[in-house]
Amino acid sequence: MNFFESQPTEKIAQALLGATLSYQKGQVTYKGIIVETEAYLGVKDQASHVANGHATKRTQALYQPGGGRIYVYTMRGLYLLNITTQKSAPECVLIRAIEPLMPLVQIQKNRQGRYGRELTNGPGKLCQAIDLKTLGYNGQLIGTAPIDISFKTKKQPLTIATTARVGIPGKEAWTTAPLRYYVVGNPYVSKIFKSTIDFKTKGWV
């Protein structure tokens, strides 16, 4: 059974928290734990790239049948990584932040000497960190491409917070829809108050 088709996209987005994202580039394999996601719910979702059935070359990966496909797009010169969900609906989950695991030295280099949570606490930042800057994997299935998500060593979030998505102005109900999920207390979550960080547990059980 395909995990990315097995349940509503909102549930998948939550279930991805604590899973390991990996990207193999040349000799280097980057790994990080997913700590923040957003769900995009297809043609009815006015904040989605496929709102009202909008279909272009860019969004074609979303319309390919089957979930678990890669959807990368650019935004102001940055790359953002999504995973498609559902068997026959153009829905997806945006990976917004990861807790970097390895190789930290290379990740710091990719991020031009930044360190700590500045490395991967945002969707554009994490793609820079793992040196993912190509649209070439669009439409490919997770696992067949060098990009993969593993649940083998899944971490258990202590608490999952649910909030409105980031950067979606003027979309009425969809602007405030609670479709962003993150691990409470994890330092790598984007746009959080420093005081809410739990450096001891990082938000894991």
Add this chain to the structure above:
DNA sequence: GTGATGATTGGCT
């Protein structure tokens, strides 16, 4: 072919 735009980021006021 040209110009506007964005699910963002980081530097400067």
Add this chain to the structure above:
DNA sequence: GCCAATCATCACG
């Protein structure tokens, strides 16, 4: 806080 950077895509003509 505000705003420019930066670039693939898309809507025009």
